[in-house]
Amino acid sequence: MITNDGKIVGSVGGHFKDGKLAKWYDMGITIYETNTWDKHIGSQALKLYITYLFNLFDFPHLGLTTxxxxxxxxxxxxxxxxxxxxxxxxxxxxxxxxxxxxxxGILRDEWK
Incomplete structure (x- = not known):
C-alpha cells in the first residue's frame, strides 16, 4: 500500500517472470486517483520499494514494465x-x- 497523509492512494507490487526459480523480479506501481498524480508520491514509493527489495533479496537486477x-x-x-x-x-x-x-531495469550496482 502507498499512503499519503494517512490515506491509501496506491499500491506497489510485482511478480517473478521466471516462475519458481524466483530470480527475475518485475514490479509495477499504481496511483489510484488522478488528483494525487504529479506529486512525486509514485517516485518516492518506487524508490523505497527498490531499496527494500535490494535489501531483502540478493537480486542483481530489478525490472519494471509499463x-x-x-x-x-x-x-x-x-x-x-x-x-x-x-x-x-x-x-x-x-x-x-x-x-x-x-x-x-536497474542493477544493484547502479542503485544509489
Whole structure:
C-alpha cells in the first residue's frame, strides 16, 4: 500500500517472470486517483520499494514494465535511474489503439 497523509492512494507490487526459480523480479506501481498524480508520491514509493527489495533479496537486477500510453510511468522510471532495456512494439491494445510494452531495469550496482 502507498499512503499519503494517512490515506491509501496506491499500491506497489510485482511478480517473478521466471516462475519458481524466483530470480527475475518485475514490479509495477499504481496511483489510484488522478488528483494525487504529479506529486512525486509514485517516485518516492518506487524508490523505497527498490531499496527494500535490494535489501531483502540478493537480486542483481530489478525490472519494471509499463506501456507507451503511460508517459508518466516512463518518466518516473527514468527519473529514479532505471534504464529502458526493451520495447516490444504494438503489443498493448487499449481503446482501439496499439501501444508498445516498455521494459525498464536497474542493477544493484547502479542503485544509489
Amino acid at each position: 506501456w507507451s500510453g503511460n508517459p508518466r510511468m516512463m518518466h518516473v522510471a527514468e527519473k529514479i535511474g532505471m534504464k529502458q532495456e526493451a520495447r516490444i512494439r504494438q503489443v498493448r491494445f487499449y481503446e482501439g489503439k496499439y501501444y508498445d510494452s516498455v521494459q525498464y
